[in-house]
Amino acid sequence: MALSVLGVFLGLLLEVSAHGPSSVPRSSWRREDVNLLEFWESGVFNYSTLLLNEERGALYVGAREAVFELSKDNVSVKKNQVSWQVSKTHMDMCVSKGKSKEKECLNYIRVLQVYDDHHLYVCGTYAFQPNCDYLSLSDFRLMNKQEDGRGKCSYDPAQSFTTVMVDGELYSGTAYNFLGSEPIISRYSLSQSLLRTEYSTSWLNEPSFVFADVIREGRNSADGDDDKIYYFFTEVSVEYEFFGKLLIPRIARVCKGDQGGQRTLQKKWTSFLKAKLVCSMPELNFVFNVVHDVFILKTPDWRETVIYGVFTSQWGNVGLSAVCAYNMTSVDEVFSKGKYMQKATVEQSHTKWVRYNGITPTPRPGACINNQNRMQNIDSSLQLPDKTLQFVKDHPLLADPVLPIGNGPRLIAKDVNYTQIAVERVPALDNNVYDVIFTGTDKGVLHKSVVYEGGVHTVEELQLLKNPEPIKTLLLSTQGARFLYAGSDSGVVQSPTAFCEKYQTCADCILARDPYCAWDPHAASCVNIFRTQDHAQRRKLLQDLRGDAGRCPSVRPRMAESYRRMVVKPGSSAELPCRVRSNLAQVQWKINGSDLTEASNFLLMGDTGLLIYSVAPEDQGRYECWSVEAAAGKNFTRLVAGFDLQLDLPKSESSLSFSADLIEELNPDIQSTVRSSTTSTVCSSVLSGGGPSVSRSSSSSSSSPSSSSSVWGGVGGGARLLPPLLPQQSWGVHSHQAFLLYCLALGPSDVSIHWYANGRRLHTAINEYRHTFTHESVLVSSWVREEPLSKDTQYQCIAISRSGNDTSETDLRLSSGDEANSVSKELNQWREALAEHEHQLQNWKKAWVGTHTHTHTHTHTHSLS
Ligand SMILES: *[C@@H]1O[C@H](CO)[C@@H](O)[C@H](O)[C@H]1NC(C)=O
Ligand SMILES: *[C@@H]1O[C@H](CO)[C@@H](O)[C@H](O)[C@H]1NC(C)=O
Ligand SMILES: *[C@@H]1O[C@H](CO)[C@@H](O)[C@H](O)[C@H]1NC(C)=O
Ligand SMILES: *[C@@H]1O[C@H](CO)[C@@H](O)[C@H](O)[C@H]1NC(C)=O
Ligand SMILES: *[C@@H]1O[C@H](CO)[C@@H](O)[C@H](O)[C@H]1NC(C)=O
Ligand SMILES: *[C@@H]1O[C@H](CO)[C@@H](O)[C@H](O)[C@H]1NC(C)=O
Ligand SMILES: *[C@@H]1O[C@H](CO)[C@@H](O)[C@H](O)[C@H]1NC(C)=O
Secondary structure, eight states: OHHHHHHHHHHTHHHHHHHSOBOOOSEEEOGGGSOOEEEOOTTOOOOOEEEEETTTTEEEEEEBTEEEEEESSOTTSEEEEEEOOOOHHHHHHHHHTTOOTTTTTSOBEEEEEEEETTEEEEEEOTTTSOEEEEEETTTTEEOOOOEEOBTTBOSSTTSOOEEEEETTEEEEEEEOSTTSOOEEEEEEOSSSOOEEOOSSTTTOSSOEEEEEEEEOTTTTOTTOOOOEEEEEEEEEOSSSOOSSOOEEEEEEEEETTOOOBSSTTBTBOSSOEEEEBOOEETTTTEEOOEEEEEEEEOOSSGGGOEEEEEEEOSSGGGOEEEEEEEEHHHHHHHHHHOOBEEEEEEETTEEEEEEOOSOOOSSOTTOOOOHHHHHTTOOSGGGSOHHHHHHHHHOOBBSSOBOOGGGSOSEEEESOOEEEEEEEEEEOTTSOEEEEEEEEETTSEEEEEEEETTEEEEEEEEEOSSSSOOOOEEEEEOSSSOEEEEEOSSOEEEEESOOGGGOOSHHHHHHTTOTTEEEETTTTEEEEGGGOOOHHHHHTOBOOTTOOGGGSOOOOOOOGGGSEEEEEOTTSOEEEEOOOOOTTOEEEEEETTEEOSSOOTTEEEOSSEEEESSOOGGGOEEEEEEEEEEETTEEEEEEEEEEEEEEOOOOSSGGGGOOHHHHHHSOHHHHHHHHHHHHHHHHHOOOOOOSSBOEEOOOEESSOGGGGOSOTTSOTTSOEEESSOHHHHHTTOBTTSOEEEEEEEEESTTOEEEEEETTEEOSOOEEEEEEEOSSSOEEEEEEEEEOOOSSOEEEEEEEEOTTOOEEEEEEEESSOOSHHHHHHHHHHHHHHHHHHHHHHHHHHHHHHHHSSSOOOOOOSOOOOO
8 A cells, every 4th residue: 555655646746736625825915014023032042832821811932941921912022031041960961962062952941831820830851851840920930849851841852742731730742761762642640650651663653743632522421431632643654564664644542531550551541542644635545644733623512623634745845735624523433433453463573454353352442431331340440451451552553544524635735834733713704603724834934724615715825934934833812802823943923813904995805705804884994803893883794705796885986087197208118016916816907998918019017017118109098907806606807006108298289188088088080180190299399398307328239220120030140139229218217216127139049138237237137028939039028127316327238148149238327418409319219219129020020920839929918827
């Protein structure tokens, strides 16, 4: 089986990426977009243990050699602090055993548990000699009752470890020795002796512990059953034959009332059983076999509890993470009714694990003491018969696996490694509850996803940590103002659990499909439903978790005057910004109401807007940026931004002052008249004014436009820049404004464009576009966006290729000369260049269409997806 896992695994990766319930986050927030609160103290690291006390309003943080008490409402507010350093003798002993003084021989606080109302129980690695103490909350001091921490806390700060305090008893999963080679699951209590696992590979085989918690199955139990402590870990499988170490995720449990056996299993668990935790896609035979973290979503009735786990595969470089959910009822079925696995010796020194089909002793091995046992005078595990105990000692592994709800992952994420998970069950306004899954990655990113009927929806991603480092702990506060806390090596971050106020329109608010958010039609804002406690007010809120934005109040059509007027000089570039904040939306640009697809060759679309190179009279018009987003089986189309683009032309003829609005109402005949008169005006008149301009001096190019009239299908003479060259563009530049310069070049496959300002290479250039249209010729474009000039600057763009270079340059000066004259001269120059450009583009298009690979001429646009 194991071999086929790997084979199938490698073969089906592509299919997995294509078929899994994977999800692109709809919104991406940067740290500066949202309000995060942070805490770190200089010189202190490894803030990896968090404990929330909602009643006291405190977040306790265990770090390296320090414990902090922070305000749960604002982690930037430090209320208390205590440091706990290693004594010199312990340090020396640690160093003498070969551990590093600066790192390993320090005290990493790894256990922070509520002991009673006034004390926390704290353990640290204490220079590889684990040590525990009590922290008094009244004065925030350690009581110096140092207790042996072996079995409660790891020796090695880097080793996996888990712990949970249940009714004053500490349950841990860790290593019991200095070398870290003896794993144990143990219980420590004041009143009883340490109870632990048997030291045997069939009990625990190189486990990585990730989580442990109690399920109160004993509460109101009709058959007098006991509470259970569940453990989650990944271990090396004993049951599969594999050429290497095959890892298997496990769920294990022990009974709270276990006291060990009388003769057999003395001071050992009599109730330790474990099962395989499956997270796979059966239809593809793809297995996620490493569990990294678990969150138990508890409910008043334990049977409704849901266990969430994050998984990756052992072959970590495939870049897939999964979240699987498990039904507590089915978990209990496996443990209380499942078959056991049995070790069978096949040949000498070769053992195999097979399903045990013989008779199992009674009481059932590994079960907790219940009323039925009590009726047979078995009141504690000490009274269990040897037969039962010997059986469970030899058969700790169950044959039946725990399968995920729906038989597959709830969620698959590509190109991320999830490290942590926290889940909140959110009652939405539709009276349903939704499980909101927060996952943290090894690069400090947080994802928030919701499982809906139609599939998983990832509402947002957020760069939570400043540095791309792993999120070590995730914690949710679900009372009052809801927050999420994340611990990492460098600090603690506090984040709201929703960013409703970021959605500025009703459509955006609804399309987000965030169960925390709803649209308030009165306030015309997107609000967090948990901040609106008033029932009458909540009823007025609009929420549709399918994302049906059609329920939004209709918005007034945009008024003509709300289109932003952009006036640019001919030949300069225009940037029409349009930021569509949804990664699920498609962006569609329209000009004068028609889709901009087959449009001018001077256009570039990016994810921040539209850039029009070398604006010509025909490019004027009304530009609209639309976003199209699918939800609830419909497409929602919204106008995001609108512009009226006009050229700054001489005002000698009234037709030029027509706004696009006015022109729109004219009939086509008149329109064409307007158009032709515009053109003729440009050619004949003298420009008047136009703000402080930059004057240009010598503008030269190594290849004059006329020399470049060669055939465009083959570029014999190396790289060649296409007009308009820099001198022609420069006259549209205003010295006091940011400006754009661009170059287009045609050349052999290695052609590239380099920029220089006063001889210094500009590394901020954007290489926006590259298109191969025959074997030996490639079209590239590159542009630079420059801030207003502070001094005269010479710009150069050089098209470089192995078979020759081409340079264009211009000097931009701050001083203004005889503006009107030079401008009109250059306007004519520009028109010539433009005509030349048009001519060349025609040739170029012909060459392109002539090649068999591409038949469309749409070149510079690419849409957001
Ligand atoms: C949190 O506390 C810090 C430090 O006292 C303060 O500067 C900040 O304004 C507080 N932020 C909020 C949201 O209360
Ligand atoms: C503690 O934090 C430091 C600094 O970020 C990091 O280099 C180190 O690996 C961390 N140690 C452990 C045991 O997490
Ligand atoms: C868990 O399984 C039980 C029995 O199979 C079923 O009744 C229950 O609805 C399931 N719960 C969830 C949350 O899937
Ligand atoms: C995930 O982790 C593995 C193993 O640490 C690493 O090789 C891989 O680059 C990581 N992938 C991503 C997308 O971060
Ligand atoms: C848009 O309309 C204006 C005014 O009618 C016209 O001048 C312009 O050329 C049109 N633009 C395009 C690209 O059709
Ligand atoms: C939504 O738009 C996409 C692409 O434009 C199209 O394929 C799809 O059929 C549309 N869906 C509906 C419901 O109109
Ligand atoms: C083109 O420019 C590159 C980089 O500046 C230079 O190395 C190369 O020699 C130039 N080629 C020619 C033919 O001038």
